[in-house]
Amino acid sequence: MTPAATTPAQTTVAVVLQVRDGSLQVLLWQRAKEPQSGRWALPGGTLARGESLDDSIRRHLAAKVDVQELAHLEQLETRVDGAAPVDWQVTTAFLGLVPSHLDPAIPPDTSWHPLDGLPQLAFDSGTTIERGRDRLRAKLSYTNLGFALAPPAFSISELRAIYVAALGHAISPTNLQRVLLRRGVLEQTGAVRPPGPSGGRPAALFCFRVRSLAITDQFAVLRPRRGGD
Amino acid sequence: MTPAATTPAQTTVAVVLQVRDGSLQVLLWQRAKEPQSGRWALPGGTLARGESLDDSIRRHLAAKVDVQELAHLEQLETRVDGAAPVDWQVTTAFLGLVPSHLDPAIPPDTSWHPLDGLPQLAFDSGTTIERGRDRLRAKLSYTNLGFALAPPAFSISELRAIYVAALGHAISPTNLQRVLLRRGVLEQTGAVRPPGPSGGRPAALFCFRVRSLAITDQFAVLRPRRGGD
DNA sequence: GCAAAAGTGTTGTGTCTACACCCATGT
DNA sequence: ACATGGGTGTAGACACAACACTTTTGC
Numbered sequence: 001m002t003p004a005a006t007t008p009a010q011t012t013v014a015v016v017l018q019v020r021d022g023s024l025q026v027l028l029w030q031r032a033k034e035p036q037s038g039r040w041a042l043p044g045g046t047l048a049r050g051e052s053l054d055d056s057i058r059r060h061l062a063a064k065v066d067v068q069e070l071a072h073l074e075q076l077e078t079r080v081d082g083a084a085p086v087d088w089q090v091t092t093a094f095l096g097l098v099p100s101h102l103d104p105a106i107p108p109d110t111s112w113h114p115l116d117g118l119p120q121l122a123f124d125s126g127t128t129i130e131r132g133r134d135r136l137r138a139k140l141s142y143t144n145l146g147f148a149l150a151p152p153a154f155s156i157s158e159l160r161a162i163y164v165a166a167l168g169h170a171i172s173p174t175n176l177q178r179v180l181l182r183r184g185v186l187e188q189t190g191a192v193r194p195p196g197p198s199g200g201r202p203a204a205l206f207c208f209r210v211r212s213l214a215i216t217d218q219f220a221v222l223r224p225r226r227g228g229d
Numbered sequence: 230m231t232p233a234a235t236t237p238a239q240t241t242v243a244v245v246l247q248v249r250d251g252s253l254q255v256l257l258w259q260r261a262k263e264p265q266s267g268r269w270a271l272p273g274g275t276l277a278r279g280e281s282l283d284d285s286i287r288r289h290l291a292a293k294v295d296v297q298e299l300a301h302l303e304q305l306e307t308r309v310d311g312a313a314p315v316d317w318q319v320t321t322a323f324l325g326l327v328p329s330h331l332d333p334a335i336p337p338d339t340s341w342h343p344l345d346g347l348p349q350l351a352f353d354s355g356t357t358i359e360r361g362r363d364r365l366r367a368k369l370s371y372t373n374l375g376f377a378l379a380p381p382a383f384s385i386s387e388l389r390a391i392y393v394a395a396l397g398h399a400i401s402p403t404n405l406q407r408v409l410l411r412r413g414v415l416e417q418t419g420a421v422r423p424p425g426p427s428g429g430r431p432a433a434l435f436c437f438r439v440r441s442l443a444i445t446d447q448f449a450v451l452r453p454r455r456g457g458d
Numbered sequence: 459g460c461a462a463a464a465g466t467g468t469t470g471t472g473t474c475t476a477c478a479c480c481c482a483t484g485t
Numbered sequence: 486a487c488a489t490g491g492g493t494g495t496a497g498a499c500a501c502a503a504c505a506c507t508t509t510t511g512c
Contacts, residue, residue, distance in 0.1 A: 007236045008276065010319050047237065049317065052309050078307040078321050080281050088278065090239050090319065092307050141448035157491080163451065171451050174492080175475060179450060182473080199484030200490030217450065219370035221408060222392065222400050224502075386464080403465080404502060411500080428511030429463030453475075459512105466507070474499080481492070 008080065009089040012057040013044030013125075015076065015132030016065075018098040018112065019149055019165045025112040026129055027065060028119070032109065036122035042093070042129075043110070057094045065106050072097040072148035072213065076131050081123065095132040100162055101151035137167055142217040144185045147208035155193050155203035183216040184209060237309065238318040241286040242273030242354075244305065244361030245294075247327040247341065248378055248394040254341040255358055256294060260351055261338065268351035271322070271358075272339070286323045294335045301326040301377035301442065305360050310352065324361040329391055330380035366396055371446040373414045376437035384422050384432035412445040413438060 016027040028040040045060040047053065054073065061070065076093040098104065113119060115133060118126070139145040140163065149162050156177045163171050180186040191205040245256040257269040274289040276282070283302065290299065305322040327333065342348060344362060347355070368374040369392065378391050385406045392400050409415040420434040 007238050009236050010239070047309070047319070049314060053307060053319075075306055077304055078282060080276070085278060090276070090282075090321075092319075138448050141450040155491085167451065170453055172453070172475075172477095174477090176451060177492080179474075195483055195490070197484075198489055199482090200488090201482040201492075203491060217448075219367050219446075221370040221446065221501080222396065222405060224399055224401070384464085401502070401504095403504090406465080408501075424463065424510055426511075427462060428509090429461090430465075430509035432464060450474075462509100462511085464507100464509075466505105468505085469503085471502085472500095474497105476497085477495090479492105479494075482490090484489085485487090 008082075010047040011044055011081075011089050011091045012047065012053055012060065012094065013042040013091055013128070014057050014061055014073075014094040014096045015042060015129050016061065016070070016096040016098060017132060017136060017149075017166075018102075019100040019162045020112055022161060022165055023114045023116070024133065024165050024168075025114050026118075026132075027106070027110065028113050028121075028125075029064070029110045031122055039120045039122035040113070040118075040125070041122040042125050044091075053092050053094075057092075057096075061096065065104070065110050069098055069102045069104060070096045071099050071211070072145065074135075074213075076128065076135060093128045093131070095135055097136070097145070097148035099151055100149055139213075140166060142215060142219075144183075144208060144210060144214050144216050146180075146185070147211045150208065153189050153191065153205045153207050155205060157203065159206070185216055237311075239276040240273055240310075240318050240320045241276065241282055241289065241323065242271040242320055242357070243286050243290055243302075243323040243325045244271060244358050245290065245299070245325040245327060246361060246365060246378075246395075247331075248329040248391045249341055251390060251394055252343045252345070253362065253394050253397075254343050255347075255361075256335070256339065257342050257348070257350075257354075258293070258339045265351035268349045269342070269347070269354070270351040271354050273320075282321050282323075286321075286325075290325065294333070294339050298327055298331045298333060299325045300328050300440070301374065303364075303442075305357065305364060322357045322360070324364055326365070326374075326377035328380055329378055368442075369395060371444060371448075373412075373437060373439060373443050373445050375409075375414070376440045379437065382418050382420065382434045382436050384434060386432065388435070414445055 018025055027043060029043050030040050031037055043061060043064050044057060047056045051059065073094055073096050076095050078090060078092040081091050082088045115129065146163065149166060150159055156173050160171055160173045160176050163176060185208060186206045187209045189205045189207050193203045193205055195202055247254055256272060258272050259269050260266050272290060272293055273286060276285045302323055302325050305324050307319060307321040310320045311317045344358065375392065378395060379388055385402050389400055389402045389405050392405060414437060415435045416438045418434045418436050422432045422434055424431055
Protein backbone atom coordinates (compact mmCIF):
# COMPACT_ATOMS: atom_id res chain seq x y z
CA MET A 1 0.00 0.00 0.00
CA THR A 2 1.80 3.10 1.21
CA PRO A 3 5.53 3.19 0.52
CA ALA A 4 7.88 3.59 3.46
CA ALA A 5 6.98 7.21 4.11
CA THR A 6 8.07 10.07 6.33
CA THR A 7 4.50 10.75 7.37
CA PRO A 8 1.78 8.30 8.31
CA ALA A 9 -1.45 7.97 6.37
CA GLN A 10 -4.35 9.74 8.08
CA THR A 11 -7.58 7.78 8.25
CA THR A 12 -10.94 8.23 9.92
CA VAL A 13 -13.33 5.55 11.15
CA ALA A 14 -16.71 5.77 12.81
CA VAL A 15 -18.60 3.82 15.43
CA VAL A 16 -22.09 4.31 14.04
CA LEU A 17 -24.73 3.28 16.57
CA GLN A 18 -28.46 2.86 16.27
CA VAL A 19 -31.17 1.25 18.36
CA ARG A 20 -32.65 -1.47 16.16
CA ASP A 21 -35.09 -4.16 17.25
CA GLY A 22 -34.67 -3.21 20.87
CA SER A 23 -30.90 -3.45 20.99
CA LEU A 24 -28.01 -1.10 20.42
CA GLN A 25 -26.28 -2.02 17.18
CA VAL A 26 -23.13 -0.93 15.37
CA LEU A 27 -22.55 -0.66 11.64
CA LEU A 28 -19.71 -2.91 10.49
CA TRP A 29 -18.17 -3.78 7.19
CA GLN A 30 -16.64 -7.15 6.27
CA ARG A 31 -13.13 -7.07 4.88
CA ALA A 32 -12.71 -8.94 1.60
CA LYS A 33 -8.92 -8.71 1.33
CA GLU A 34 -5.92 -9.34 3.52
CA PRO A 35 -4.95 -8.38 6.07
CA GLN A 36 -7.68 -9.62 8.39
CA SER A 37 -9.78 -10.91 5.50
CA GLY A 38 -13.26 -11.98 6.55
CA ARG A 39 -13.21 -10.01 9.77
CA TRP A 40 -15.49 -7.09 10.45
CA ALA A 41 -14.20 -3.53 10.63
CA LEU A 42 -15.43 0.00 11.30
CA PRO A 43 -16.39 2.01 8.20
CA GLY A 44 -14.05 4.82 7.22
CA GLY A 45 -11.16 5.70 4.94
CA THR A 46 -8.28 8.02 4.26
CA LEU A 47 -8.23 11.79 4.57
CA ALA A 48 -8.34 13.75 1.32
CA ARG A 49 -6.71 17.12 0.72
CA GLY A 50 -8.56 20.16 1.86
CA GLU A 51 -11.10 18.37 3.98
CA SER A 52 -11.52 18.42 7.74
CA LEU A 53 -11.71 15.22 9.74
CA ASP A 54 -15.45 15.76 10.05
CA ASP A 55 -15.81 16.15 6.29
CA SER A 56 -13.71 13.07 5.79
CA ILE A 57 -15.69 10.69 7.93
CA ARG A 58 -18.96 12.05 6.57
CA ARG A 59 -17.76 11.51 3.02
CA HIS A 60 -16.69 7.94 3.72
CA LEU A 61 -19.92 7.12 5.49
CA ALA A 62 -22.03 8.66 2.74
CA ALA A 63 -20.11 6.98 -0.07
CA LYS A 64 -19.66 3.53 1.42
CA VAL A 65 -22.78 3.01 3.41
CA ASP A 66 -25.20 5.73 2.39
CA VAL A 67 -25.67 7.24 5.81
CA GLN A 68 -26.53 10.90 5.48
CA GLU A 69 -28.96 10.74 8.32
CA LEU A 70 -26.41 11.01 11.10
CA ALA A 71 -28.11 12.98 13.83
CA HIS A 72 -24.88 13.44 15.78
CA LEU A 73 -21.18 13.04 15.17
CA GLU A 74 -18.31 13.59 17.58
CA GLN A 75 -14.67 12.65 17.94
CA LEU A 76 -13.68 9.79 20.19
CA GLU A 77 -9.91 9.49 20.00
CA THR A 78 -6.93 9.29 17.73
CA ARG A 79 -4.45 6.44 17.64
CA VAL A 80 -1.34 5.38 15.77
CA ASP A 81 -2.19 2.05 14.25
CA GLY A 82 0.43 0.36 12.08
CA ALA A 83 3.75 0.18 13.87
CA ALA A 84 6.01 -0.50 10.90
CA PRO A 85 6.98 2.06 8.26
CA VAL A 86 4.62 0.14 6.00
CA ASP A 87 0.94 0.50 6.93
CA TRP A 88 1.89 3.32 9.25
CA GLN A 89 -1.31 5.20 9.90
CA VAL A 90 -3.01 7.54 12.28
CA THR A 91 -6.68 6.80 12.82
CA THR A 92 -9.20 9.20 14.27
CA ALA A 93 -12.32 7.46 15.53
CA PHE A 94 -15.74 9.13 15.63
CA LEU A 95 -19.02 8.31 17.27
CA GLY A 96 -22.05 8.62 14.98
CA LEU A 97 -25.68 8.20 15.95
CA VAL A 98 -28.65 7.32 13.73
CA PRO A 99 -32.25 7.87 14.91
CA SER A 100 -34.14 4.61 15.36
CA HIS A 101 -36.89 5.33 12.83
CA LEU A 102 -34.47 5.39 9.88
CA ASP A 103 -33.25 2.37 7.96
CA PRO A 104 -30.55 3.58 5.61
CA ALA A 105 -29.73 1.47 2.56
CA ILE A 106 -26.41 -0.30 3.01
CA PRO A 107 -24.26 -2.31 0.58
CA PRO A 108 -24.14 -6.13 0.81
CA ASP A 109 -20.75 -6.29 2.59
CA THR A 110 -22.08 -4.09 5.40
CA SER A 111 -24.50 -4.85 8.20
CA TRP A 112 -25.70 -3.97 11.69
CA HIS A 113 -24.51 -6.01 14.68
CA PRO A 114 -25.85 -5.95 18.25
CA LEU A 115 -23.17 -4.84 20.69
CA ASP A 116 -23.59 -8.00 22.72
CA GLY A 117 -22.44 -10.76 20.44
CA LEU A 118 -20.13 -9.07 17.99
CA PRO A 119 -18.42 -11.14 15.27
CA GLN A 120 -14.65 -11.48 14.90
CA LEU A 121 -13.37 -7.94 14.62
CA ALA A 122 -10.43 -6.64 12.61
CA PHE A 123 -7.65 -4.82 14.47
CA ASP A 124 -8.70 -3.43 17.83
CA SER A 125 -12.10 -2.18 16.74
CA GLY A 126 -13.52 -3.77 19.87
CA THR A 127 -12.07 -1.23 22.25
CA THR A 128 -13.09 1.63 19.98
CA ILE A 129 -16.68 0.37 19.88
CA GLU A 130 -16.70 0.07 23.65
CA ARG A 131 -15.41 3.59 23.95
CA GLY A 132 -18.19 4.83 21.71
CA ARG A 133 -20.82 3.01 23.73
CA ASP A 134 -19.45 4.36 27.00
CA ARG A 135 -19.44 7.90 25.65
CA LEU A 136 -23.04 7.51 24.51
CA ARG A 137 -24.11 6.16 27.90
CA ALA A 138 -22.43 8.96 29.80
CA LYS A 139 -23.84 11.70 27.61
CA LEU A 140 -27.36 10.28 27.73
CA SER A 141 -27.24 11.02 31.45
CA TYR A 142 -26.10 14.64 31.42
CA THR A 143 -26.96 15.98 27.96
CA ASN A 144 -29.93 15.93 25.58
CA LEU A 145 -28.14 13.41 23.34
CA GLY A 146 -31.27 11.24 23.23
CA PHE A 147 -32.42 13.39 20.32
CA ALA A 148 -29.91 11.60 18.12
CA LEU A 149 -31.36 8.15 18.82
CA ALA A 150 -35.07 9.03 18.91
CA PRO A 151 -37.50 9.72 16.05
CA PRO A 152 -38.93 13.24 15.64
CA ALA A 153 -41.95 12.44 17.81
CA PHE A 154 -42.47 9.60 20.26
CA SER A 155 -44.39 8.47 23.31
CA ILE A 156 -42.58 8.20 26.62
CA SER A 157 -42.66 4.41 26.49
CA GLU A 158 -41.08 4.43 23.02
CA LEU A 159 -38.38 6.73 24.31
CA ARG A 160 -37.92 4.50 27.31
CA ALA A 161 -37.33 1.48 25.07
CA ILE A 162 -34.60 3.40 23.26
CA TYR A 163 -32.93 4.47 26.51
CA VAL A 164 -33.13 0.94 27.90
CA ALA A 165 -31.45 -0.45 24.79
CA ALA A 166 -28.73 2.19 24.84
CA LEU A 167 -28.05 2.24 28.58
CA GLY A 168 -28.50 -1.45 29.22
CA HIS A 169 -30.49 -1.19 32.44
CA ALA A 170 -34.11 -0.85 33.48
CA ILE A 171 -35.68 2.62 33.51
CA SER A 172 -38.91 3.73 35.08
CA PRO A 173 -41.09 5.52 32.52
CA THR A 174 -42.40 7.76 35.29
CA ASN A 175 -38.99 9.09 36.16
CA LEU A 176 -37.72 9.28 32.60
CA GLN A 177 -40.55 11.64 31.74
CA ARG A 178 -40.09 13.73 34.85
CA VAL A 179 -36.35 14.10 34.61
CA LEU A 180 -36.42 15.07 30.96
CA LEU A 181 -39.35 17.45 31.37
CA ARG A 182 -37.90 19.11 34.46
CA ARG A 183 -34.68 19.71 32.61
CA GLY A 184 -36.56 21.19 29.68
CA VAL A 185 -35.23 18.55 27.29
CA LEU A 186 -38.62 17.32 26.07
CA GLU A 187 -41.80 19.15 25.15
CA GLN A 188 -45.26 17.87 24.34
CA THR A 189 -46.23 18.10 20.67
CA GLY A 190 -49.96 18.07 21.41
CA ALA A 191 -50.47 15.06 19.15
CA VAL A 192 -51.54 11.72 20.57
CA ARG A 193 -50.81 8.13 19.62
CA PRO A 194 -54.06 6.06 19.58
CA PRO A 195 -53.96 2.87 21.64
CA GLY A 196 -53.44 -0.59 20.11
CA PRO A 197 -56.05 -3.33 19.76
CA SER A 198 -55.69 -4.28 23.41
CA GLY A 199 -56.82 -0.86 24.58
CA GLY A 200 -55.14 1.50 26.97
CA ARG A 201 -55.02 5.22 27.34
CA PRO A 202 -53.71 7.10 24.28
CA ALA A 203 -50.10 8.21 24.68
CA ALA A 204 -49.15 11.85 24.42
CA LEU A 205 -46.38 12.48 21.89
CA PHE A 206 -43.22 14.35 22.80
CA CYS A 207 -40.23 15.72 20.93
CA PHE A 208 -36.81 17.05 21.88
CA ARG A 209 -36.85 20.79 22.31
CA VAL A 210 -33.45 21.24 20.74
CA ARG A 211 -31.92 18.72 18.39
CA SER A 212 -28.25 19.60 18.83
CA LEU A 213 -26.01 18.64 21.72
CA ALA A 214 -26.56 20.65 24.90
CA ILE A 215 -25.49 19.95 28.46
CA THR A 216 -28.56 19.68 30.67
CA ASP A 217 -27.08 18.53 33.95
CA GLN A 218 -24.16 20.79 34.77
CA PHE A 219 -21.35 19.35 36.90
CA ALA A 220 -22.09 21.99 39.48
CA VAL A 221 -20.35 20.46 42.44
CA LEU A 222 -18.55 22.96 44.68
CA ARG A 223 -20.15 25.88 42.90
CA PRO A 224 -21.86 28.48 45.11
CA ARG A 225 -25.61 28.82 44.62
CA ARG A 226 -25.86 32.55 44.02
CA GLY A 227 -23.30 35.14 42.96
CA GLY A 228 -19.59 34.34 43.07
CA ASP A 229 -18.91 34.07 39.30
CA MET B 230 9.13 22.40 4.68
CA THR B 231 7.22 19.31 3.67
CA PRO B 232 6.95 18.78 -0.08
CA ALA B 233 3.47 18.55 -1.59
CA ALA B 234 2.63 15.16 -0.14
CA THR B 235 -0.06 12.53 -0.34
CA THR B 236 -0.30 12.34 3.42
CA PRO B 237 -0.33 15.16 5.96
CA ALA B 238 2.35 15.58 8.61
CA GLN B 239 1.21 14.31 12.00
CA THR B 240 1.99 16.57 14.94
CA THR B 241 1.10 16.66 18.62
CA VAL B 242 0.74 19.69 20.86
CA ALA B 243 -0.10 20.02 24.53
CA VAL B 244 -2.00 22.45 26.69
CA VAL B 245 0.13 22.13 29.83
CA LEU B 246 -1.61 23.72 32.80
CA GLN B 247 -0.39 24.48 36.30
CA VAL B 248 -1.63 26.58 39.17
CA ARG B 249 1.11 29.16 39.78
CA ASP B 250 0.89 32.18 42.06
CA GLY B 251 -2.80 31.65 42.57
CA SER B 252 -3.77 31.54 38.92
CA LEU B 253 -4.12 28.86 36.29
CA GLN B 254 -1.30 29.19 33.78
CA VAL B 255 -0.42 27.58 30.47
CA LEU B 256 3.02 26.79 29.12
CA LEU B 257 3.71 28.60 25.84
CA TRP B 258 6.63 28.90 23.51
CA GLN B 259 7.49 31.96 21.42
CA ARG B 260 8.00 31.36 17.71
CA ALA B 261 11.25 32.75 16.35
CA LYS B 262 10.60 32.11 12.65
CA GLU B 263 7.86 32.72 10.16
CA PRO B 264 5.06 31.96 9.90
CA GLN B 265 3.59 33.75 12.90
CA SER B 266 6.99 34.87 14.14
CA GLY B 267 6.88 36.41 17.60
CA ARG B 268 3.57 34.88 18.52
CA TRP B 269 3.14 32.29 21.22
CA ALA B 270 2.32 28.67 20.46
CA LEU B 271 1.63 25.41 22.23
CA PRO B 272 4.65 23.13 22.72
CA GLY B 273 4.76 19.99 20.59
CA GLY B 274 6.21 18.57 17.39
CA THR B 275 5.98 15.91 14.75
CA LEU B 276 5.30 12.23 15.22
CA ALA B 277 8.27 9.89 14.87
CA ARG B 278 8.17 6.33 13.59
CA GLY B 279 7.18 3.65 15.99
CA GLU B 280 5.89 5.92 18.70
CA SER B 281 2.35 6.39 19.94
CA LEU B 282 0.78 9.82 20.16
CA ASP B 283 1.30 9.68 23.92
CA ASP B 284 4.96 8.86 23.50
CA SER B 285 5.28 11.64 20.96
CA ILE B 286 3.90 14.46 23.07
CA ARG B 287 5.85 13.26 26.11
CA ARG B 288 9.06 13.24 24.08
CA HIS B 289 8.49 16.75 22.77
CA LEU B 290 7.61 18.10 26.17
CA ALA B 291 10.60 16.45 27.79
CA ALA B 292 13.04 17.61 25.11
CA LYS B 293 11.86 21.15 24.59
CA VAL B 294 10.74 22.23 27.96
CA ASP B 295 12.02 19.67 30.41
CA VAL B 296 8.66 18.64 31.82
CA GLN B 297 8.81 15.08 33.01
CA GLU B 298 6.63 15.76 35.96
CA LEU B 299 3.32 15.57 34.15
CA ALA B 300 0.89 14.13 36.64
CA HIS B 301 -1.79 13.61 34.02
CA LEU B 302 -2.05 13.56 30.25
CA GLU B 303 -5.11 13.04 28.08
CA GLN B 304 -6.21 13.66 24.52
CA LEU B 305 -8.34 16.67 23.73
CA GLU B 306 -9.02 16.58 20.01
CA THR B 307 -7.50 16.18 16.58
CA ARG B 308 -7.72 18.75 13.82
CA VAL B 309 -6.51 19.26 10.27
CA ASP B 310 -4.51 22.43 10.35
CA GLY B 311 -2.86 23.58 7.15
CA ALA B 312 -5.33 23.70 4.30
CA ALA B 313 -2.92 23.76 1.36
CA PRO B 314 -0.84 20.80 0.13
CA VAL B 315 2.08 22.64 1.70
CA ASP B 316 1.98 22.77 5.49
CA TRP B 317 -0.76 20.17 5.44
CA GLN B 318 -0.82 18.71 8.91
CA VAL B 319 -2.96 16.85 11.37
CA THR B 320 -2.57 18.01 14.94
CA THR B 321 -3.60 16.07 18.01
CA ALA B 322 -3.93 18.25 21.09
CA PHE B 323 -3.38 16.95 24.63
CA LEU B 324 -4.12 18.28 28.06
CA GLY B 325 -1.22 17.99 30.51
CA LEU B 326 -1.26 18.88 34.19
CA VAL B 327 1.67 19.78 36.47
CA PRO B 328 1.32 19.73 40.28
CA SER B 329 1.63 23.17 41.78
CA HIS B 330 4.65 22.42 43.99
CA LEU B 331 6.93 21.77 41.02
CA ASP B 332 8.81 24.41 39.05
CA PRO B 333 10.34 22.66 36.05
CA ALA B 334 13.30 24.30 34.32
CA ILE B 335 12.26 25.76 30.97
CA PRO B 336 14.30 27.24 28.11
CA PRO B 337 14.39 31.03 27.57
CA ASP B 338 11.89 31.07 24.69
CA THR B 339 9.30 29.37 26.85
CA SER B 340 7.23 30.70 29.73
CA TRP B 341 4.04 30.38 31.75
CA HIS B 342 1.08 32.64 31.02
CA PRO B 343 -2.06 33.17 33.11
CA LEU B 344 -5.17 32.11 31.20
CA ASP B 345 -6.73 35.51 31.68
CA GLY B 346 -4.53 37.86 29.70
CA LEU B 347 -2.82 35.65 27.14
CA PRO B 348 -0.40 37.18 24.63
CA GLN B 349 -0.92 37.11 20.85
CA LEU B 350 -1.28 33.45 19.99
CA ALA B 351 -0.15 31.62 16.88
CA PHE B 352 -2.77 29.76 14.82
CA ASP B 353 -5.92 28.95 16.76
CA SER B 354 -4.20 27.91 19.96
CA GLY B 355 -6.73 29.99 21.83
CA THR B 356 -9.63 27.63 21.27
CA THR B 357 -7.47 24.64 22.11
CA ILE B 358 -6.42 26.22 25.41
CA GLU B 359 -10.03 27.00 26.22
CA ARG B 360 -10.98 23.42 25.49
CA GLY B 361 -8.28 22.18 27.82
CA ARG B 362 -9.44 24.49 30.59
CA ASP B 363 -13.05 23.43 30.16
CA ARG B 364 -12.08 19.77 30.29
CA LEU B 365 -10.10 20.37 33.47
CA ARG B 366 -12.99 22.23 35.09
CA ALA B 367 -15.51 19.55 34.23
CA LYS B 368 -13.31 16.70 35.45
CA LEU B 369 -12.47 18.47 38.70
CA SER B 370 -16.18 18.17 39.49
CA TYR B 371 -16.76 14.49 38.83
CA THR B 372 -13.34 12.82 39.06
CA ASN B 373 -10.34 12.86 41.40
CA LEU B 374 -8.34 14.89 38.87
CA GLY B 375 -7.30 17.33 41.58
CA PHE B 376 -4.42 14.96 42.33
CA ALA B 377 -2.72 16.21 39.19
CA LEU B 378 -2.70 19.84 40.32
CA ALA B 379 -2.01 19.34 44.03
CA PRO B 380 1.25 18.55 45.83
CA PRO B 381 1.64 15.15 47.54
CA ALA B 382 0.32 16.49 50.86
CA PHE B 383 -1.64 19.65 51.56
CA SER B 384 -4.00 21.34 53.94
CA ILE B 385 -7.60 21.84 52.92
CA SER B 386 -7.08 25.57 52.50
CA GLU B 387 -4.11 24.97 50.20
CA LEU B 388 -6.22 22.61 48.15
CA ARG B 389 -9.00 25.15 48.11
CA ALA B 390 -6.68 27.78 46.66
CA ILE B 391 -5.78 25.40 43.85
CA TYR B 392 -9.41 24.58 43.10
CA VAL B 393 -10.36 28.25 43.16
CA ALA B 394 -7.60 29.09 40.67
CA ALA B 395 -8.56 26.22 38.38
CA LEU B 396 -12.35 26.57 38.57
CA GLY B 397 -12.48 30.35 38.69
CA HIS B 398 -15.15 30.67 41.36
CA ALA B 399 -15.33 30.84 45.15
CA ILE B 400 -15.32 27.58 47.09
CA SER B 401 -16.19 26.99 50.72
CA PRO B 402 -13.38 25.07 52.48
CA THR B 403 -15.98 23.34 54.63
CA ASN B 404 -17.78 21.83 51.69
CA LEU B 405 -14.65 21.06 49.69
CA GLN B 406 -13.39 18.90 52.52
CA ARG B 407 -16.71 17.18 53.05
CA VAL B 408 -17.39 16.45 49.41
CA LEU B 409 -13.95 15.02 48.78
CA LEU B 410 -13.91 13.01 52.01
CA ARG B 411 -17.41 11.65 51.46
CA ARG B 412 -16.42 10.50 48.01
CA GLY B 413 -13.29 8.83 49.38
CA VAL B 414 -11.02 11.01 47.24
CA LEU B 415 -8.93 12.39 50.09
CA GLU B 416 -7.46 10.78 53.17
CA GLN B 417 -5.74 12.25 56.20
CA THR B 418 -1.98 11.67 56.34
CA GLY B 419 -1.79 12.15 60.10
CA ALA B 420 0.78 14.90 59.71
CA VAL B 421 0.00 18.47 60.64
CA ARG B 422 1.11 21.83 59.30
CA PRO B 423 2.13 24.18 62.15
CA PRO B 424 0.45 27.60 62.14
CA GLY B 425 2.17 30.78 60.90
CA PRO B 426 3.39 33.68 63.03
CA SER B 427 -0.12 35.06 63.37
CA GLY B 428 -1.41 31.95 65.08
CA GLY B 429 -4.31 29.71 64.28
CA ARG B 430 -5.08 26.08 64.71
CA PRO B 431 -2.61 23.72 62.99
CA ALA B 432 -3.96 22.30 59.73
CA ALA B 433 -4.28 18.57 59.21
CA LEU B 434 -2.57 17.38 56.05
CA PHE B 435 -4.38 15.34 53.43
CA CYS B 436 -3.41 13.47 50.30
CA PHE B 437 -5.26 11.97 47.36
CA ARG B 438 -6.04 8.33 47.97
CA VAL B 439 -5.36 7.37 44.37
CA ARG B 440 -3.19 9.41 42.06
CA SER B 441 -4.56 8.24 38.72
CA LEU B 442 -7.78 9.32 37.08
CA ALA B 443 -10.93 7.79 38.56
CA ILE B 444 -14.55 8.81 38.24
CA THR B 445 -15.93 9.64 41.66
CA ASP B 446 -19.37 11.02 40.79
CA GLN B 447 -21.03 8.61 38.41
CA PHE B 448 -23.57 10.02 35.99
CA ALA B 449 -26.16 7.76 37.55
CA VAL B 450 -29.28 9.53 36.42
CA LEU B 451 -32.13 7.18 35.48
CA ARG B 452 -30.36 4.22 37.02
CA PRO B 453 -32.36 2.10 39.48
CA ARG B 454 -31.03 2.01 43.03
CA ARG B 455 -30.82 -1.72 43.61
CA GLY B 456 -30.70 -4.65 41.22
CA GLY B 457 -31.78 -4.24 37.62
CA ASP B 458 -28.44 -4.02 35.84
C1' DG C 459 -7.83 37.42 76.96
C1' DC C 460 -8.06 38.04 72.09
C1' DA C 461 -7.31 37.50 67.26
C1' DA C 462 -6.59 34.14 63.67
C1' DA C 463 -6.96 29.97 61.34
C1' DA C 464 -9.05 25.12 61.16
C1' DG C 465 -12.64 22.12 61.65
C1' DT C 466 -17.65 20.31 63.12
C1' DG C 467 -22.90 20.44 63.79
C1' DT C 468 -26.88 21.39 61.77
C1' DT C 469 -30.38 23.14 58.74
C1' DG C 470 -32.50 23.94 54.46
C1' DT C 471 -32.97 22.96 49.52
C1' DG C 472 -33.16 20.62 45.38
C1' DT C 473 -33.10 16.43 42.66
C1' DC C 474 -33.61 12.04 42.28
C1' DT C 475 -36.03 6.95 42.92
C1' DA C 476 -39.96 4.36 44.32
C1' DC C 477 -44.55 3.24 44.78
C1' DA C 478 -49.33 4.00 45.21
C1' DC C 479 -52.97 5.86 42.89
C1' DC C 480 -55.95 7.97 39.10
C1' DC C 481 -57.12 8.40 33.82
C1' DA C 482 -58.54 6.97 29.16
C1' DT C 483 -59.40 3.58 25.91
C1' DG C 484 -60.72 -1.31 23.76
C1' DT C 485 -63.33 -5.59 24.17
C1' DA D 486 -67.25 -4.46 33.85
C1' DC D 487 -62.53 -5.12 33.44
C1' DA D 488 -58.15 -5.54 31.44
C1' DT D 489 -54.47 -2.66 29.43
C1' DG D 490 -51.44 0.82 28.88
C1' DG D 491 -50.58 6.11 30.15
C1' DG D 492 -49.98 9.57 33.49
C1' DT D 493 -49.89 12.05 38.37
C1' DG D 494 -49.22 12.64 43.56
C1' DT D 495 -46.47 12.01 47.13
C1' DA D 496 -43.09 10.26 50.23
C1' DG D 497 -38.38 8.98 51.33
C1' DA D 498 -33.29 9.05 50.38
C1' DC D 499 -29.40 11.53 49.38
C1' DA D 500 -26.02 15.04 48.32
C1' DC D 501 -25.11 19.44 48.48
C1' DA D 502 -24.52 24.72 50.07
C1' DA D 503 -24.75 27.80 53.85
C1' DC D 504 -23.90 29.37 58.27
C1' DA D 505 -23.36 29.22 63.15
C1' DC D 506 -20.39 27.31 66.40
C1' DT D 507 -16.38 25.04 68.57
C1' DT D 508 -11.37 23.92 68.69
C1' DT D 509 -6.44 25.01 68.67
C1' DT D 510 -2.83 27.86 68.20
C1' DG D 511 0.24 32.67 68.64
C1' DC D 512 0.69 37.03 70.81
